[in-house]
Amino acid sequence: MRLRVLPARKPLRGHYRPPGDKSISHRLAILGGLAEGETRIAGYLDSEDTLATLAAMEALGAVVTRDEDIITIRASGLRAPSAPLDLGNSGTGMRLLCGALAGRPELIGQKVTLVGDASLSRRPMARIVDPLTRMGARIEAVEGHAPLVLTPARLTAVRHETRVASAQVKSALLLAGLVADGQTIVVEPALSRDHTERLLPAFGVELTRVGDGIALSGGQRLRGDSFQVPGDLSSAAFVIAAALLVEESRVTLDNVGLNPTRDGILRIVERMGAVLTVEPVPGVGSEPVGRIHVQGTAMTGIDVPSQWVSRSIDEFPVVMALAAASAGETRIEGAAELRVKESDRIAVMCAQLNELGVDVEERPDGAIVRGGPVRGGRVDCHGDHRIAMSLAVLGLVADDAVEIDNADWIRTSYPAFTRDLAALGADLSWLA
Secondary structure, eight states, rough: OEEEEEEOOOOEEEEEEBBHHHHEEEEEEHHHSBBSEEEEEEEEOOOHHHHHHHHHHHHOOEEEEEEETTEEEOOOOOOOSSOOEETTTOOOHHHHHHHHHHTOGGGTTOOOOOOOOOOOOGSSHHHHHHHHHHHHHHHHHHHHEEEEEEEEOOOBBBEEEOOOOOHHHHHHHHHTTSSBEEEEEEEEEOOOOHHHHHHHHHTOOOOOTTTTTEETTTTTOOBEEEEOOBHHHHHHHHHHHHHHHHTTOOEEEEEEEEOTSOOOOOOHHHHOOOOOEEEEEOSSSTTOOOEEEEEEEOOOOBBBBBSTTTTGGGGHHHHHHHTTBBBBBEESSSOGGGGGGSSSHHHHHHHHHHTOOEEEEEETTTEEEEOOOOOOOOHHHHHHHHHHHHHHHHHHHHEEEEETTGGGGGGGGGHHHHHHHTTTOOOOOOOO
């Protein structure tokens, strides 16, 4: 489907509550399905990606029930599913499940196949297959890509140093380490998001710091508990960007997760001149939560500091959209990981911004975006939900309507995106 966005005729105003955090929702579904007893989750994200992970845990034997906003998961003994586990477009779901299942004693000798859509089947899986194989896992891949065929086997702990900061790789290894013999240690070149490290202790697992790595001893059991999922900062980033770009806007965002390992987007927009106030509020559990007040303001391009890259990797498409409508030049470097997301986000964003008249220069590990007028036009998100939403935000300050082909990919992570923006005053409509 095609999404049509009209230039904003009035400021965006109102209160906004982002959907539940996608990364945390994936992790809670997996951990809850492995834990003893009952796990209750409030605020679980209702999107295609997270529901695929939840369905995979059901196929593996977990009992899942819903009562309004509460999802309850009861482990009922893992079993090999009768059909492949389809993770759709979810790289997080596939990589974390691969680690979680690779050595599960209940599944040893059986086969579990993980499949995904065409986009997911192009994304690199060797980054988890290789270290898990070093631990003793038996995983068949197709030239480093899905489908993945697991034959769970007994694992031995390893020390692994990741080449790039990746929460998915780190989490997969820690989940495998739960059933490995010995102590699993993961070392990163920079700290990636730490939701797994925050959640595991809540399930009764002890983690320790060993030098510059995070360590976990095998043989520990997971115990279910109750959890509240905070609002997703990655989803909130689109509303923050929209409110900043549209003059005289004033929007308050409630219940936003403020995890310091992924708040780079807030640091970036502040450096660009954003007028926003972050107000911490009492959270539930180990994740910090807050309220953010944003108002429209003139933005200026910056050189994005390299130390913020790992803390904002998912937000760079919307950073590029912001840069396109800001004064001056924005330079992004050290973000080559963007090329192996749902799309090659560097190439696709550069091409689509060019279609809208933006002066942008593609670089191997980033881009240079020179702000200026944005013309209307028709663009394509190339099957990438974050690119679709980023282009929609930019459409609010274009000279004419912006139409985004294949924008229905938004439903994989944020089905209510258009409804939420419309509630604040944006003019968006779906076209056949």
